[in-house]
Amino acid sequence: MSIEQFKNRNVSDDYFLVDIEDYPTDGWGQFKRVVKRTFKGELFVGLWVVLREMIKFDIHTVQYPKEKMPIGPRYRAVHEMKRLWESGTERCIGCGLCEKICISNCIRMETKIDENSRKEVSEYSINLGRCIFCGYCAEVCPELAITHGARYENASEQRAHFVMYEDMLTPIDMLKAGQQQEFEGFGAITPHEDERVKKTPLAY
Amino acid sequence: MDMAYLIETIVKIVVIMLIFSALAGLGTYFERKVLAFMQRRLGPMSVGPYGLLQVAADGIKLFTKEDIIPTNVVAPIFKFAPVITAATAFMAAAAIPFWPQFTVFGYTVHPIVADTEIGLLYVLAVMAIGLYGLLLGGMASANKFSLISAARTSAIFISYEVVTGLSLLAPIMIVGSFSLIDFNNYQAGGITHWLVWTQPVAFILFWIAAFAETGRTPFHLIANDHEIIDGFGTEYSGMRWGLFFIGEYANMFFISFVIALVFLGGFGDGGLMGALALIAKVSFFFFFFLWTRAAWPDVRPDQLMWLCWKVLMPLAVINVVVTGLVMMF
């Protein structure tokens, strides 16, 4: 495959050159053009077009703070922590992969062994002032625990603006109401995951 | 000049000032709404029902903003220039009859401040003086873009003053008077007596010139928005800028009145229906100012000059000559 094919930007064969008359060069030609343009009534076409739009009243305004545009499920905004659907316990196992991979070093977490000898997350915060919303943490998380949400309004009075574990965690009543949204972005389960699971080759 | 006349005149002046200052504010509201609807937007919606109180919010903002006099400006002229624009706009209103005469408690009110012999001439002259506000404001601003804008403004105004005068000359010849009341009475016989039928060319020319006179699109070169800045008003802030604004909008209303009175029969025979018809006509012309702003592009200054001197002025002169010949034979 030669490089020319990639350089060809004519993506469609439907392109055509707009038919523009040559500019008149002599005075008489200019005069004829002026007369033609004057009586062509194009100005009234313009008037009609805007009046038609006013009468149709097909308004496209989104009154932002009150209304919001729907946002794509893959959008990477402020993080969320998910719970297991059945038991309602937190999915995060405290493995620390997200903290490790975060390229802007904005995730901080502390873990401890709880009374059942299980690892428990005691502190978890993300500095949104540093986060670049790259999505690596959501991708690397083995438990689909940390994901991105749709809350994109993260203006704040301070540069260092943190979200805590409790803020990100799906409230238990929302989970019971079935309102927890699975993240569909990078690192999430694809729809045909079951068919693609293979047995671990143990032949060696 | 007796006392009653004096009091009546002062009351009339105050009423006209109040009504048209308020209308200038409301005019901005309608402009934003109409432009928005034509561009499939909603316009102001947040302050008050359907954004109606936006006018008040803007007023409060303009009144309470800091009045900045930049360094290097020629302060006295800089401060005075907006007053010229606003004052001349309202002074022009003195010779315009806004409503047929009516009787309250047995007292006949003429809703015109001064019905002078030279009414129309006075209106045109005073409106032309409004140019000085923009010119002086731009020149005193110590800002090269203001200066360029001021130069453009005076060029446009002076050229279009010619078209305004010449296009009105033919109707004046027919009516034989400068008084707008006489114009109205000449056409009082109903729609067939309107001057627009006998003087269509003058009507179109004056209408076009009105756009230049008020500095509206397609002749919005005075505060050329394409330069991102506000032309002569770049250095102005707060109420001084607001005065320019009120002047512009009041001018739009007054020139709409003049068009309706001179060419479209004004308030007719003076009944209530005639008065309401006058309001409807004025509203249409005001709406047309907004309409063209949504629909038409601006022209370049040289195109504007070309249009004025090579097309409109010859047409106006021919119109005057033809009218004269027709009247002679």
Ligand code: SF4
């Ligand atoms: S989105 Fe990227 S920068 Fe933000 S916390 Fe996750 S890994 Fe770090």
Ligand code: SF4
């Ligand atoms: S990668 Fe997932 S499971 Fe591991 S600590 Fe981060 S959020 Fe918890």
